[in-house]
Amino acid sequence: MKKTLILISLLLNIGGSLYAQILECGTKEQNEITQRQNPDALKKRNEFEIFTKKFVHDLRKNKNVKNNALATNYIIPVVFHIYGTTQSGKSVTYDKIVNALNAVNNDFNGLNDDFNSVEPFFQPRRATLNIQFRLAKIDPNGGNTTGVVFHTTKNGYGNGGGYDDQIAADAWDNKKYVNVYIQNDLYNQNIYNNSGVAWYPDINMTNRNTARIVFNGAYLLGNTDKEFSSTLTHEFGHFFNLIHTFEDGCTGTDQVDDTPKEDAKHALSCTPGTNCDGDKVNIENYMGYNGARGCYKMFTRGQVDRMIAAMQHEARITLWQNSNLLATGVYDNQLASIIAPLSLYKENINNNGTFSQINELSLTAGKTFSLSSGKLIQGTHYTLTNFPQGLNPIITINSNSKATLTLEGSAQNHQTNHNILASIQFLPAAFSGGTNNLISDKLNIKFEFIDPYGIFLAKGQPNWMATPSQTWLFFNTEKGDDTSYGFWLFETDKYKLETYGKRLICNPNTRNISRLTKGTEINGSSNFTAPGAYPNQLDIINPSYNDWRGQIGYIGYEYKIDGNTCYGYFKVEPVSGSEGYRITEYAYNTQPGAPIKAGEKDLQSLTSPSNLTSAINNNTIVLNWIDKNTTEDGFYLEKSTNGGTYQLIASLPPNTYTYSDKLINVGITYKYRISAYKGTEKSSYSNETIITAPSDYVDYCKVSAKNTYEYIKSIKLSSFTNTSGADYEGYGNYVSKTISLKSGEQVTTVLTPGFNPSASDEAWTIWIDYNDNKQFENSEIVLKTSLTNKEYTGTFSIPLTAKGTFRMRIIMRYNDISNIPCGYINDGEIEDYTVQIQEQNTTLETPYAYLNGGISKNGFYALWNKVPNASKYEVQLNTSGTWYTVGTSTSYYLYVAKPGSSTQFQFRVKALNSTGESNWSTPVNVTLPLSGPINTKESKFIIAPNPATDQVTFSIPESISNDSRIEIYNNLGQLVRITQQMENYSIQNLPRGTYQVKLISKEKVEDSKHLFLK
Template identity: 25%
Template sequence: MTFTKTIKSTLFSFGLGIGILASSISFAQDSHNHKDGRTCTTDHNLERLLSINPDAKDNMDKVESFTQNYIQNLSNQRTEATVYTIPVVVHVLYNTSAQNVSQAQIQSQIDVLNEDFRRTNSDYTLTPSEFAGSVADTEIEFVLATTDPNGNATTGVTRTSTSKSSFSTNDEMKFTAQGGKDAWDTQKYLNIWVCNMSGGILGYAQFPGSGAANTDGVVILTTGFGSTGNVSAPFNEGRTATHEVGHWLNLRHIWGDGNCSADDYVSDTPIAAASNGGCPSYPSKSCSNNGGFSSDMFMNYMDYTNDACMYMFTTGQKNRMRAVLDAGGFRSDLVTGTDDGGGTTDPPASSYCATKGNSVSDEWIAGVKVGSLNKTSGANGGYADFTSSSVSLAKGSSNTVTLTPGFAGSSYNEYWKIWIDFNNDNDFDDAGELVYDAGSATSAVRTGTIAIPSSVATGSTRMRVSMKYNGAQTSCETFSYGEVEDYTVNITGSSTPSCGVPSGLSSSSVTSSTFTVSWSSVSGAASYDVQVRTGSGSWTTLNATSTSLNLTGASASTQYEYQVRANCSGASSAYSSSAFVTTTSVPVLSYCSTKGNSVSDEFIQKVQVGSINNNSGANGGYADFTNLSTTFTKGSAYTITITPTWTGSTYSEAYDVWVDYNQDGDFDDSGEKVYTRAKTTSSSVSGSFTIPSSAANGSTRMRVTMKYNANATPCETFSYGEVEDYTVIIGSASSINPAPMAYHNDRPQEARVDGTKDGDVAFVAFPNPASQILNVRLGYFGTNSEVVIYSVTGAQVVRTTLTSQETAINVSKLPKGMYILSINNGREVETMKFIKE
């Protein structure tokens, strides 16, 4: 491949010894070509961000001004340097198994970063004597995060199977809805996305202040990440990440993204005409006026040479990077605190006023949802500091907020208020900082809007959510009943182009257990989120890529409320107004009678299929076991095993099984006899059948017959043998029950999509909600997986090992509420939520 790039470079001018930033951005072109060379597109990403974010230049100017002041202060005083430790989360996106890089490959990259930034890499000694005195230990280290944004233990790695064969530089890999993975809180973690990239791109980064918080981080090509495993020479020593993290910490390319008149704003690096590729021989000089140096510094990590030929940062580069991590710097939050596995010191104590509810024995805040924040919690003693959970909201935007109360028993009327400290003065007393006032008390879920003024400053600040029993509150009040929660809000620049709110909501094909919802298309929408609930219960969120969604698993004669929002590139709309649909009642079917007149010599002892494993014994010739059920998925095959018992001599028995696929109350239709076996004296018989795509969704009847010496018809009364009836639940993909399965590709926990098969999922859990039994059916997760059920407070309430593909877990003794089901197969962990009713 040939590397040709047109680069736009931000040029700053400085005067009077302080960072005074030029008001214009000028551009320079680099026509330097490399064959099979390094392709970092950070400069192109900056160009794109500057074009879509009008505040980006001002933000970057502020970062640069702070940097220059920091560097000047360093020259005026001697300080003892602190080692900054940055917590890292690596988001692995893979379309093939080879792209699912190993933990060893990930750790090798962390090791390289630490060696390169701490000058413990053995090859730094190759630095020519001209530059040897400038080689710097940046005193910056990196560690895989040990705690995720929700406070749970983590390996610091997420793994997402994606349908996308490659990504470009438009940040799609940073959004779950676009085939990637949503960022963790970018003020607490360095997010690194590892994925296949098109166009020969090795990686790119987001400069401090140049873009939105939810895209902040570094992107690295799979085969250029780390120094072992799936890596390709000459970029197989982990230096691509060293280069891109340098950008992320505010370093420019060594040649200043220009020609001999451009600079990288570092005093101890030579001016260069363009990038260097491959492995040049020293000296190699491209500008006559390069500050008296005899060569380009092509061995610097911020050039384009091969991995084996770059091995140093300079002291000037060190100072630029440390400036963004210093107190008040753009990335200082990353290294102030230890909650996520990194940091240097504990954060300063908050000076915000105290507030709380004195009692949460009856009510508490159960859920806060706004933008990308969707926090669910239990009672937290009247006050919870959730400032480690953040949400980015754009200036001038209007954002839907959903507030959910939790009750221990009876429901009470609650009053809700939300404040945001827009001017960051550690109080909520200023005009406009009360952003939501419910206006009255109610026990229902509250939905409202938070508006972010266009005039407020960008940056992080605090949001306070307060729920008080039966009366309005102030921001600093301690009251009798209720709860308060604090969060972090990242105010970003003006919102990206709007994404329209879906309209024209309608429903069709309504049955007792299924219905289809539809809506009008929105221009620019890539997908849609549909949230569904009954009454004032919790929302279940599903995803659709078209303008309709078929839902199964509904309850008969029940009203469902649903709303829809559009997901456009980089933005989502607010949810639409609610629409409602009521399912029909369950039709009463009357099946024909059948039985064996005598079970004195033989009867059905056991029936096994799906989650049914019924050891029954003699039941007078007929047994109604329709209280026992299993779930069948269209297109999937199932094996049924029938075991007879003889009280004396062994007789020949014939077997037949029917399923009423079209739910018309008989077994007469084509294909409804799913298994037959001629007379045999075998101790058990088995056979497989596949659920047709034409079968009706929902509950229906399965009939099993065993007749002496001949096959039976479904409505026959015969002399010797037995008949047993069971219930089977047939479904295709989507179910409105919350989170029935955990996905391999890290999609949000949502309903199954039409066409998915068990092999595409980690596991399936049903029914959800569950009252007595929660069935777990393993997909690509194998047996001997460990399952743990946690309460919402993190307490472990059930622990067991799954030894078969489908296991019934008794949850009857668990208190009602929400739980987290976690399954670990020894290689990865998948989780989902379920409700105990």
Template identity: 85%
Template sequence: MKKALILISLLLSLEGSLFAQILECGTKEQNEITLRKNPNALKKRNEFEIFTKKFVENLHKNKSTNNKALATSYIIPVVFHIYGTTQSGKSVTYEKIVNALNAVNNDFNGLNDDFNSVEPFFQSRRATLNIQFRLAKIDPNGGNTTGVVFHSIKNGYGNGGGYDTQIAADAWDNKKYVNVYIQNDLYNQNIYNNSGVAWYPDLNMTNNNTARIVFNGAYLLGNTDKEFSSTLTHEFGHFFNLIHTFEDGCTGTDQVDDTPKEDAKHSLNCTPGTNCDGDKVNIENYMGYNGARGCYKMFTRGQVDRMIAAMQHEARISLWQNSNLLATGVYDNQLASISAPLSIYKENLSNNGSFTQTNELSLTGGKTFSLSSGKLIQGTHYTLTNFPQGLNPVITLINNSKATLTLEGLAQNHQISNNILASIKFLPAAFSGGINNLISDKLNIKFDFIDPYGIFLAKGQPNWMATPSQTWLFFSTEKGDDTSYGFWLFETDKYKLETYGKRLICNANTRNITRLTKGTEINSSSNFTAPGAYPNQLDVINPSYNDWRGQIGYIGYEYKIDGNICYGYFKVEPVSGSEGYRITEYAYNTQPGAPIKAGEKDQQVLLTSPSNLTSYINNNAVILNWNDKNTTEDGFYVEKSINGGTYQIIKTLVANTSTYTDNSISSGISYKYRVSAYKGSEKSGYSNETIIMAPNDYIDYCKANSTNTNEYIKTIKLGSFSNTSGADLDGYGNYTAKTISLKSGEQVSTLLTPGFTSSSLNESWTIWIDYNDNRQFENSEIVLKTALTNKEYAGSFSIPSTTKGTFRMRITMRYNDTSNTPCGNINNGEIEDYTVQIQEQSTTLQTPYAYLNGGISKNGFYALWDTVPNANSYEVQLNTSGTWYTVGTSTSYYLYILKPGSSTQFQFRVKALNSTAQSNWSNPVNVTLPLTGPINKEESKFIISPNPATDQVTFTLSENSSNDNWIEIYNNLGQLVRTTRPMENYSVQNLPRGLYEVKLISKEGIQESKRIFLK
């Protein structure tokens, strides 16, 4: 059972053998997933589709006016990210990337050697785009680059969700570079024959640095035949808004007028033929699949026009501007450069701060070194910036145009928190003729260190179990190139552990997972066994294997870090009071090849110290920033030392925080800060210290005081914050140590309670928030003002939607006075100051996409949604009469909802939750229940009922559907498992439990596709 049972957004139709070369482009499916996460993007896409049609119409209305657009020559900077230099046994090298990109350029410009052999029928429709994709020569930090970056092995960037943070971290600025990711397993499913996927222009993706092409390195030119390697051209076409020529079969469209329809079966290959309307199919078009069989040759005029329109898209237009071509080094190919294949240096596995990589430097463009032998000298020929202490570069000349760069010494600090971008800046003396005509005088090097090796213990989550009531649970470990697992009750009394190809220790010559006893050593000599293809995953229990029955034990597992084999264990226990088993904890050794003993506890702190703590003063406050190097911390402690005194904790922050503003400073005082992470009672080491002196012209907030003999501020409640104070000395209470947490755009409920020593008096309240941080409370910063009242005041005020940060709040309560003076003596009443922290709305979880998929009856319906990463439950609400209310929660991705009263028309929506975060509410879904009968037959061409199902399902066609239709059922691997006619009470008893894709097929192709969950 694959993770698509939980991450249903990964469903793709994968055809053929796992080892067969197939063109299976996931662009349509993955773009749809991306749109679900950002519904506004669909609106933007539709708007741009209207623009495209008008642009293309205008392009040809007056050719003399628009010749400039048609004749424009485009240059586009490209960077390739390589994740593994061997993919499916084929090498991925710089030279192959160069050749592959040259082939793409030839295809776009009609320079492919078979361009003139296009079928005569389509020769008049051929068109070319005057474009050059060029490897970047200047990196985002201004250094020389080859435009090819070699990373550690990684997969999964073809998914439309779940990897965005990693993608963005590796990306170069999407507004400057086309980012192409070369990975062997596009969807991280242990499937290595998907060719590629790309995303259409989308400003949100560009702004988030997730716009991309993802391509399988096994299919680069040189690793496969010339025609199939043109699938890379196919993906570049998608990137510039071309749609599959067969999109949605005979009833679909690629939004281009001169590409004939296709039936989406791709059965013609390279044999000329006709489509569903009897018209010829453009089998040689780069945006179809037929041509991959040996005849990719052309784009049409309409496709080229569409790409020219795409060049105007706000997510693509910056790429080809002259200013960007200069910034990325591709404007003038005649300039000299320093070519260095390696830009990332990975610490040796010895984990002692050493590096053994050799970088071969080459000068291009006729540039030469001033020497032809020996070594360049630091200070004479180059200078260093940010080089780790203990490391020194050695540049040894081979001749006057080639050299090697190696690193000598040991980095003194070499944890992951010490990762840094360093640079070598070459001086004029290094080159003949100085640095003239050199595109950049810098080489940037990213140092990638390894944390100290150790054995780490982690607790399993409470729901990490398989039982008759929870037959499947996908879970992830903390460490590894692939952290995916699944616990599974496959059939009655058959428990399995899905490892997605990773090996477990098993009994000899079986797939039965060995029950290890505490203290058993797990090492390279253990009997590790790989799982078979579905349904031959590894067994915990089956009717003939009972070692685990009712027993506690350990499972030995093998995993990889950067491609290096490491070992760990899972502890498995029976579920108390129920059939089933749970994983209660696991441990892993991060040292490649080093053993671990079953039941061995952690040997060192799990948390890494925060790094790169910096400080600066802005608007009379100290701003701290640091790098968070953990993913599992509960939060951070911020400590301060005043004038060299003892450190004191001044703030406890939540997890995933990397900044703090300290407003409590005074002029002429020296402050030191340090930060540490914590998890429960566990604490990391400290960050580096940062020291800062408050300036002598520091401005403090104005003083205020009052007589509070008869009245005082008793209690304030703002949102969830409450403080009861009583009468403060001199009528002023400094509560800035208390933080009121608010959200951007929030409507803050306010309850202000006065206290009186005798009779009630008329009081006026005023609240200021110093939004501009100038340490003055101004009239424009009044957020709440009341009239005179002798009672408790209840009201609210709004936080601007764009405001975030830490600010000072002042509250005044004045007797018989409605003036707005925040300073000095206010006579009678009281003043209190607080710290306000305004954060963006805590929608840290992705927003689920809600939908219906059949399962509707007169008594209720199944609400369905796409699950999102890191959520452990989902709240479902109904709207029956204009008001939303919660009807239930679910830990899965569906909830059956009974008909609410007499209503038959309403809406539902879903929100993802975990213990610390939540998502926005999903899209609202309209529901109409039938008055009678099992389903609403008007909703689609066919209905599946019930859904989810257990034993039997009914496939019902709408009245206007053809009787020639049939049903095809595909499992989560995209394999066809059943074919049937629409019928009632179709048995699914013998199908494994999980998610399936059901397609309604006619002779014209796929009519509709739905998903069904068998529980």
């Protein structure tokens, strides 16, 4: 996080003054941040770069690409999200969005008024893209929309991380709409002159609904000059995979062959000049910076070809399909629609369930209301769905094509959990000619409420500190438009609190954070100070500022909720026993503008443990409790015997929640209590728990052993493992550990002895007390071994009828194969466990098993389709009428060696996860070839599953695995995908049908197979 902090701060330092107009596009830097958070994104981007080069090559050669690829008229649905209708003193309106998008369309299509005045040298390179960006007319829920959504003021969506949840919550489906976010402060750093940022095609972002363009509303057409407003065209270019023409300066590349290099200094502006190689610079190119000074005019042919290739990317291809154009309402511009500028209603700041928005409705394409004045009547002209109780819409007709929508009353329930999407469904009687020719007869309104205001207290996490051993810690508070902070030891004896632009109370005319005393009021009159650009964040300690040195105090902070200013405080104290400082708690007032007093909601530093309980099990009292702290150093457990004085019996480590007391006697009453401690501080006690060991208590027989020379080192039963070592008196009571098994399960068992000093012969016996009569009987022996001086590996079966919780006993005896479960063992050890047996859960989908080559005289590849929620797959063989397990796999295949001398047999597969399993697949017959040389030409290129629906895995020979790629061609011979991703490759956005898949290594086709998508 420190690297991210420094990077963003440097960008802001470059950004210049607060009001200077400057093109500072952060696309490169923010895409790199996103890729660092998701390394798979960079890999996929590199793969698509290979695809793009080949696609463009074929496009120009007219080979394997249909002639209409260039002539295609792409239509792309767009939604604009507006965060504040005033940005840097400029208004952001629906009309300005319409005009701005029209200008983008003109730029892409060469209809800008200066297109024909491009420098003569570059006129032959000019190119246009037949594309129309259209504001969506149908929202994701089927209602009318303007394609422009007005939100409350918010900033920061230009950051490559930290805002993804908010972005996704506001987004419309990224596979259907290009989402453009209009914010004044792209990085939420109190810097208002950054122009825009966009992200290249990335299917992970599309799937998470975070693909986007973020643009400064102060630079929309109408708020700045025409040329600088074309920076929006610049960002749309990024969205369709165009790179800066000056990327990485004279040694970089934008991956386009007809855009000259640039030195990244942008000193030419609109004056023709040459680059570092002496070649002319394309100063008028939309993807550079020079043109923003007054001469943006063109894309090159190479850039247009690259954008056409981007249209094929799985994160962009769904946008322009006809089915999507119909779904978003942009296919036919002749249909009428209901224009409603407001689709999101936020509760008034007085928090009383009322709304004051006024929505001016209008009809398009000649559609008219059936009335020319008056009000529409519910039940006659419209119906309501999901409208909050207490709110009533009033639709006042102003003319036959215009109306005003207001809300009367107040919502009876108006907390955030009552947020709801409501709709007004217009009936035929509302319009002349009914609802015919309307793109939709519905208006959707999203109601957002505010929780009751209050002062809320939260506890800092244990690691919210900066020390010499932890010099940087990024953390988030639980409330606010921007919740990010960082604790920072910048240099020796220089502690800072990074706020990402948010203000803290500081001493006058300094960046030194004030140490507030308890009871100090934090309000709008406090001396709030914003941080400077890196490295001038706000200081807690520096060599000349010592107010905090060794002291506890409070920091007053300012934050925003929906753009409204609120106040809070952090409690800061020195780290015990070390240099450094930590935030132990914080509090905040959610009422905009309302004050808060430092420390008015202080937590007690330690909360007592709760819900202490006791239960007796095998002459052991097992205690459990709830740990209510995160910063304690440990616990003190105390015990009283028969009403006597409490005595400390154990000091336990932090985050403990259970303890077993073996020192008990029949008929004695015990009381227990527990407290938490931190240093010398101690919490109050928990509740008491009282338990008596009954005089007639019947328990399992006692055992002990001499384990001087041998002991149970570890056991593994199914997925359960316990490493114990030599236990006290040769008995390990591990009944607090539960081994989870299934009815009918073949339990894989690994029993490992420990020896001192040398190995000796041991015999193992395992009982499960299935009838729960406190006795281990011979009929309950589930595993018995002969003498061995090595680790034992084997299996035992759980009966299909077994279900419930039982006691298990494991005994290891030196040179003794007897079945005695009780008493003293001369040499060896005993361990007891709890076993929970559940019925088989067949909730997982049954996999489909099959063969697809990969068969030789020595074995074969078992294949199957992967099923949802499975974590692994078990494979069994049937060679002579009995099924047995040969292995498991987390993938879609398993190599199975030839079983003995058998050449004809069956295999089957079932899917498993931690809570369930599938039924067994239909058995597949296998016939291995007779003896003879292995067919070395046999294909080792496997595609599975095949047929497939959403993803496939490619299995390729190891000899070429480091230097290979996959190319996928459709049934027209067109290349549609290139990838080096071999496992779980997504094909969900490819049309259903048959494809040819080629395995390429060193530009040679190694193998090819057909892939069937269903």
